[in-house]
Amino acid sequence: QVQLVESGGGLVQTGDSLTLTCAASGVPFSMYVMGWFRQAPGKEREFLTAISRSGSRIFDSDSVKGRFFVSRDNTKSTVYLRMSTLKPEDTAVYYCAASYQGGSHVPLSEGGYEFWGQGTQVTVSS
Numbered sequence: 001q002v003q004l005v006e007s008g009g010g011l012v013q014t015g016d017s018l019t020l021t022c023a024a025s026g027v028p029f030s031m032y033v034m035g036w037f038r039q040a041p042g043k044e045r046e047f048l049t050a051i052s053r054s055g056s057r058i059f060d061s062d063s064v065k066g067r068f069f070v071s072r073d074n075t076k077s078t079v080y081l082r083m084s085t086l087k088p089e090d091t092a093v094y095y096c097a098a099s100y101q102g103g104s105h106v107p108l109s110e111g112g113y114e115f116w117g118q119g120t121q122v123t124v125s126s
Contacts, residue, residue, distance in 0.1 A: 002026045002098045002115045009094060009120030012086055016124070020081040022096030022117055029077035030054070033099040033106050035113055036070060036081045038092035038122075045095070050106050051079065059106055086124045093119040 008020040022034070035050040049060045049070040058070055064083075072079040079096055097113035099106075107113060 002029075002032060002100075004096050004098060004115060004117035006094065006096050006117040006120040009122045011123045011125065013125050014087060016086050017082070017084040018086060018122060019083070020094055020096075020120060020122070022079045022081075024077045024079070024098065029072075030074040031100060032115075033101065034070075034072060034079040035097045035099065035107065036068075036079075037095045037097060037110060038090075039095070039119075040089075040092040043092075045110050046092075047108055047110065048094075049081070050099075050108060052104070052106050057104075057106060059108055061108075083122075086122075088124050088126045091123050093121050095119045 002024050003026045006022050036048040037045050039045040048064050051058050051070045055072045067085050069082045096117045098115040099113045
C-alpha cells in the first residue's frame, strides 16, 4: 500500500504559476501510475493528468493541456504538477492518486486509482 501526501497549494493571483508536490511512501514508487485530480466546491472530482510508471507517457485533459505539466522523479518517490497561467476557475482542492494495475494501462478517471492523498487547496484570486 502507498501513502500519498500533497503539498504546495496556496493563494495565488490570476496568471501566476504554482507547483504541487506529491510525496509517496510505503512501496516502490515506480510500480504506480500517478494521476492528478481536482475538485471545486459543488463539483465532481475532475481528472487533470496522468503519468506512466516510467514517466514516458503523459495524458492530459483538455481543460489543462498546455498549462499544467506533470512529471515524476522515481528516485525521490515524488510526482509534481506544475501549473501555469492560473485562472480563478482553477480554484479547487487538488489530489494526487496512485494506480497499481498490470500492463501498460494508464487510468484516466478516478475509478482507476486505488490510493489518494488528502488534497491541497489552491485558490486563484482575480
